[in-house]
Amino acid sequence: MVQKIQWNGTVRENTVYLPQARPGFAAWSTVFDYGDGRIGLSFDEVLRGRNDAPAPLLEFGEAAGVPVSYASVECGSRDTVKQRVYMQSADGVHFTETGRCPRDEGSFCHIGFPDGRIIGYDVPKHNEAGTGWADSIEIRESTDGGSTWRFVRHLLKGTAPYLWRVRRLKNGSVLLMASLYGTPWGPGHLRATRNTMLPDETYVNKILTFFLVSEDGIRFSQPCYILPGLGAHEYDMAEMNDGTLLFIAGDVQGTPVGRQFVTPSPDGFIAGPVLPVRKGAPADPAVDPQGGYVPETFVPDSSGRWLLGCRRGKGFSVSGDNGENWYPLDLPGLTAIPYQPVMTRLPDGTFALYGHKGGDNAFGQCDMLISSVLLTAGNGGPELPAASALTLERMLSADRSHYLNAFSARLTGREGPLRGKTVRFRFNDYWNDDGAVNTAAQADAALILESVTDENGVAVCHADRYNNIPDIHLAYNVDAVFAGDADTAPCQGPSCTVLALTPYRDRPYPYDAWMAETVIFLSPALLSRFPDAVDRINEAASPAGLPEDLKRALEKAGIIREDENGCPVYTRAVHAGDRRRTACPMGAGDEYR
Numbered sequence: 264m265v266q267k268i269q270w271n272g273t274v275r276e277n278t279v280y281l282p283q284a285r286p287g288f289a290a291w292s293t294v295f296d297y298g299d300g301r302i303g304l305s306f307d308e309v310l311r312g313r314n315d316a317p318a319p320l321l322e323f324g325e326a327a328g329v330p331v332s333y334a335s336v337e338c339g340s341r342d343t344v345k346q347r348v349y350m351q352s353a354d355g356v357h358f359t360e361t362g363r364c365p366r367d368e369g370s371f372c373h374i375g376f377p378d379g380r381i382i383g384y385d386v387p388k389h390n391e392a393g394t395g396w397a398d399s400i401e402i403r404e405s406t407d408g409g410s411t412w413r414f415v416r417h418l419l420k421g422t423a424p425y426l427w428r429v430r431r432l433k434n435g436s437v438l439l440m441a442s443l444y445g446t447p448w449g450p451g452h453l454r455a456t457r458n459t460m461l462p463d464e465t466y467v468n469k470i471l472t473f474f475l476v477s478e479d480g481i482r483f484s485q486p487c488y489i490l491p492g493l494g495a496h497e498y499d500m501a502e503m504n505d506g507t508l509l510f511i512a513g514d515v516q517g518t519p520v521g522r523q524f525v526t527p528s529p530d531g532f533i534a535g536p537v538l539p540v541r542k543g544a545p546a547d548p549a550v551d552p553q554g555g556y557v558p559e560t561f562v563p564d565s566s567g568r569w570l571l572g573c574r575r576g577k578g579f580s581v582s583g584d585n586g587e588n589w590y591p592l593d594l595p596g597l598t599a600i601p602y603q604p605v606m607t608r609l610p611d612g613t614f615a616l617y618g619h620k621g622g623d624n625a626f627g628q629c630d631m632l633i634s635s636v637l638l639t640a641g642n643g644g645p646e647l648p649a650a651s652a653l654t655l656e657r658m659l660s661a662d663r664s665h666y667l668n669a670f671s672a673r674l675t676g677r678e679g680p681l682r683g684k685t686v687r688f689r690f691n692d693y694w695n696d697d698g699a700v701n702t703a704a705q706a707d708a709a710l711i712l713e714s715v716t717d718e719n720g721v722a723v724c725h726a727d728r729y730n731n732i733p734d735i736h737l738a739y740n741v742d743a744v745f746a747g748d749a750d751t752a753p754c755q756g757p758s759c760t761v762l763a764l765t766p767y768r769d770r771p772y773p774y775d776a777w778m779a780e781t782v783i784f785l786s787p788a789l790l791s792r793f794p795d796a797v798d799r800i801n802e803a804a805s806p807a808g809l810p811e812d813l814k815r816a817l818e819k820a821g822i823i824r825e826d827e828n829g830c831p832v833y834t835r836a837v838h839a840g841d842r843r844r845t846a847c848p849m850g851a852g853d854e855y856r
Contacts, residue, residue, distance in 0.1 A: 266648075266749070267593045268581055271641035274594050279304065279358055279617065279633040280350065284311060286630040288336070289348070290619040293605055296431055297351075297375035300610045304350040304358055304617060305373055305409065306633050307366060309335060309626050312344045316365075322394045326449045326456045332625045337388065339366070343626060349381070349409030355609040356637065361408025368412050370403055372429045374437050374480050381405045382480040383412060384439060386426050395449025395457070400424050400441070402481060415481055423447045423454075425470070425496045428605070432502050437480045442496040443471040467494035467518060474500070474510075476532075487532045489525060494518040499560045503585075504567035508532070511540070511586050513557035515574055520544045520557045522586045541753055543580060543589030556580055557589060560606040562614060569644050571614050573604045575622075579638070584650035588752045592645070594638075601634050614638040648747065649676040653686070653756030655743050658723070665773070666765040668729040672714075672743035672756055673721050680720025681751060686743050688712045688724040693738035693760055698838040705742050705758060729763035733777040733821040736837040737763045771852020776820040778836045783822055783846040790848060792816070800846035806831040 282289050292306035319338045323329075329337055339345040347369025350358040363369075370383025382404055387397040400418040405411060418424075425444040432438055445464075448454035453461070460469070472495045473486035490498065495512035502508055508525040512518065520543075524535040545554035558572025558580055570582045572589070578600055579592040601618025609615050614637070621631040651674060658669040670688060674681045689708035695701050703709070714722035722743070729739060740760050747753030767773040775789040785796055793799070793813050803809050806823045807830065814831060817823045826832045833844050 266590055268590045268645045268647060269593050271645055273639045274597055275637040276598060277356060277635045279635050281632050282308060286627055288626050288631050289633050290621060290631050292617050292619055292633050293372055294607050294617050295373040295375050295429060297377055299377040302352045302355045303373060303375045306348055308346050308348050310344050311342060314339050314341055314344045320393045322450050326395045328457055335626045355615045362410035364410055372426055374429050374431060381409055384426055384429060386424055390449060398422060398447040400426055418483060427497055428499060430500055437477045439475045440500060441473060445469045467492060470494040470496050489534050490521060490523055490537060493521050497559060501561060501563050503563060509585060511561060513559045513574060514545050514553050514555045515559045517552040519548065520555060540586060541588050556591060560604050562606050562608045564640065564644055565612055569647060573606060573616055575600060575602050575604060581645050581647060583647035584752055648750055648752040651676050651681060651745055651751050651754040653743050653745055653754050655756040657761060665767045668763055669725040670741060671721050671723050674716050674745055675720050676751060682716055682718050682720060684716045684745060685713055686716060686722035686745055688741060688743050690726055691740045693740060694837045705740060731821045732763055733774060734836045735764055735777055735779050739763065766853040766855055768855050771854060772849060774820065776817060776822050780836060781839045781842050781844055783844050784849045785846055786849050789816060797846045806833055
């Protein structure tokens with residue numbers, strides 16, 4: 264059962280725009296700000312009326328993958344006109360229309376300025392031949408509220424951009440979110456249609472996600488590529504209180520989910536690793552890639568302690584750990600979630616969500632209008648399971664002479680160490696028995712050990728399985744996870760790959776013998792006791808042919824063991840298997856201090 268969080272504030276639903284003719288078609292809204300507290304809203308409206316514009320080419324409908332009856336929605340038709348509507352609000356509730364224009368002249372994404380200017384960003388629906396989308400982002404400017412526009416410049420000319428969202432950063436910069444959706448398409452192009460796949464291509468490796476930054480909304484930086492390997496093309500970003508950018512890709516388009524922090528620096532933006540989303544992600548993406556409820560739009564509260572998000576068809580959710588875990592919100596009385604929602608935070612702290620009633624509908628299929636949901640949080644925001652974090656550290660011996668096959672993990676929450684919590688340590692051999700790399704996930708680890716945290720939040724685990732194996736190449740992967748409970752959110756610590764056999768400090772030859780693939784290396788100490796050990800091992804067909812005293816010494820060193828029949832055999836080594844062993848003296852000792 265999914266744990267729901269009770270909203271401790273107010274919830275209001277509003278109709279922002281209701282078409283005069285019913286059923287109406289008002290959809291595909293985007294929100295922007297003017298940099299002075301005013302909110303701008305833009306959306307498409309299809310109206311009945313005479314349309315003398317040329318009809319789109321049949322080749323365009325095929326290349327774009329337009330369903331039957333959608334021509335009026337995409338371009339307008341003989342009896343319908345498609346427009347882009349612009350509205351403005353001082354409080355995010357009451358909107359007035361500032362302008363409207365033919366859809367081909369307006370834009371999907373925008374940013375406003377205190378002087379009333381609007382900069383629009385759009386990928387025109389038609390290229391020069393009229394057989395596919397344009398191969399660039401067009402930047403346009405309006406000084407009359409969106410009624411008329413002038414062309415400013417092309418952006419990323421010669422590509423196949425998928426434009427998605429624009430956000431203004433706290434320093435006033437404009438951040439444009441987009442992706443490259445393969446290469447330009449249409450008749451005469453390498454891709455005949457928008458959804459043509461080249462050999463060995465998938466949506467995940469075809470779509471390259473990026474953002475651009477501009478100080479004036481016109482001249483942009485080079486693309487900063489983000490969220491690699493996710494195929495994210497409908498995603499969102501929030502600027503955290505410390506200036507870090509948090510990008511989150513949900514499953515609304517059936518692509519893998521993930522999140523990524525991007526840090527601004529004097530030398531540009533530095534993208535961190537792609538991090539997982541746990542609660543809220545699809546339980547089985549292979550079977551149900553849209554089975555989660557990771558939000559498609561989100562914003563942080565003013566304190567930066569939690570995030571509020573929403574996903575079409577799934578509702579609102581909240582996270583207290585930077586998007587790692589999402590909890591559905593219980594919002595009594597809420598009647599509908601707007602489709603393709605976009606969220607912002609108003610100057611008074613209110614969370615404002617805008618979208619349209621309906622879905623990907625044909626004209627006349629249902630009554631489509633623009634609506635909003637306004638949420639105001641109570642004191643401190645919703646009560647969430649405490650965020651948690653894990654560290655992982657390999658332990659030194661008591662005398663600090665060498666590292667052990669033992670690990671400590673420290674579990675902490677926002678208020679400090681978490682005591683009495685069960686931590687799971689997961690161990691996976693790096694190599695299979697045949698010497699190939701083990702590709703098993705840590706979630707399917709062959710060895711899982713549990714330990715409970717002490718008063719300092721520390722759990723300790725001893726992986727004795729890896730002791731006394733003298734193979735210098737025997738490595739394993741280890742990580743630590745906390746499953747969470749009613750009070751604390753789950754988390755996963757770092758993972759690392761370590762070698763089971765470790766050197767010693769100030770002790771060049773700590774082992775009598777060790778193995779490297781098919782070769783047994785003998786220490787000076789062992790050779791002083793058995794001067795002919797190298798020859799004996801090289802001449803013997805198996806360990807059974809060795810002198811008893813040498814055999815016992817090698818057993819003590821872990822080189823020889825007994826098989827299931829009680830017969831002496833050489834310990835299996837990585838990349839060696841059961842091949843014949845040879846011996847030689849250790850060439851040099853390890854010098855560590």
